[in-house]
Amino acid sequence: MHLSLGNIYRILEAHFYYGRFEFPKGSGVWYNGSHQPIITKELFDLVQEKIKSQVLEPKYAQKEFAFTKIMTCGLCGSGITADEKFKHQKNGNTHRYVYYKCTRIKDHFCPNALINEDDLIPQLQSLVDDLDMQIVPLREKITEELKRVKKFEHMLLGNKNSAVVKDIDIRNYAKFILQEGSVEEKREFIRCLKSHIVLTDRKVSLR
């Protein structure tokens, strides 16, 4: 089990230089850096844009999908596979869409609908809210990682409350991994859930 902290460090660092960061991303919890922003927002956004286009494109070329092996079709019981489509935008960027769908191995005419990964991830994140984190095998590993993150945060910001890892932190970290983690981190997390995930007409559920 390997949860890399690389992503988190990069994000914390980038937002630190901008002076303000949200952690975990998407949580609505914002921290103010204890220093004046070193770069302007315009430059910050530009750099982020650059990093995205350079870092993400080669990764996309590998055709790796995070959530294929962990779901089965709720209608026919076949596995779930994925495919990708690229949309070229006017500004020169390329947007990648990932779709998950039934392999139709057990039922050649299975009518289960496709789901876009952008719609899938928020659903997986809300499943995290339903989990009993006490019995999630990853709990200890996540707690350990969070302590490291909090130490790092303390180093940067001198945040006094940084030592305590709460249940809400663990959930938020799990959601963060689902959104921002590498393909391997996402797979690892889902594998450790032990519950089976079923996909039926664009809705996921635990079984």
Ligand SMILES: [Zn+2]
């Ligand atoms: Zn099916």
